Amino acid sequence: MPAGAETYILSEWIVIKERVKCDLPAWDVATVGKWYKPLATLTDPAAIEPLYRLVGPSMWRGYPDEPDPDYLAFGAADLSKRWFGVYFKRDGKTVAKVEFTRSDQGVFCWWFSNPEPFARSDGSYYGIHPCAVIEVPRNYIEQWLASVGAGE
Numbered sequence: 001m002p003a004g005a006e007t008y009i010l011s012e013w014i015v016i017k018e019r020v021k022c023d024l025p026a027w028d029v030a031t032v033g034k035w036y037k038p039l040a041t042l043t044d045p046a047a048i049e050p051l052y053r054l055v056g057p058s059m060w061r062g063y064p065d066e067p068d069p070d071y072l073a074f075g076a077a078d079l080s081k082r083w084f085g086v087y088f089k090r091d092g093k094t095v096a097k098v099e100f101t102r103s104d105q106g107v108f109c110w111w112f113s114n115p116e117p118f119a120r121s122d123g124s125y126y127g128i129h130p131c132a133v134i135e136v137p138r139n140y141i142e143q144w145l146a147s148v149g150a151g152e
Contacts, residue, residue, distance in 0.1 A: 003063035017052040022131040032150040039150035056134040
């Protein structure tokens with residue numbers, strides 16, 4: 001966040017499947033992993049479908065100089081508190097990822113439909129940007145992990 005930027009939090013309920021910009025690109029294999037340790041390998045898109053049914057409040061942290069919601073940066077959850085990730089690959093290259101973090105507030109699901117750093121057309125805000133960050137129930141995620149053979 002730029003120095004002197006004022007922080008505010010807005011809450012909005014999101015259903016991932018309704019967010020076109022969160023559509024995953026074509027992929028061959030998805031690896032569920034924890035700190036780069038593979039827990040499960042998925043090749044059937046049906047295994048990912050429950051992630052598209054996630055519904056929860058989206059936490060946004062914005063900048064006063066960017067009132068347009070399309071330019072708000074996501075906040076409220078700390079990506080450094082990573083629990084596990086789902087990494088989508090095509091021809092051996094990661095093309096998208098979904099990261100899960102745990103905090104006192106719950107589990108946050110971070111969707112990155114583009115894992116490559118990018119900036120706005122004016123060159124600002126260079127980095128990797130999630131297309132959605134939502135808070136989801138922990139038991140739902142634990143059930144999904146168990147269903148794909150990656151349970152703890």
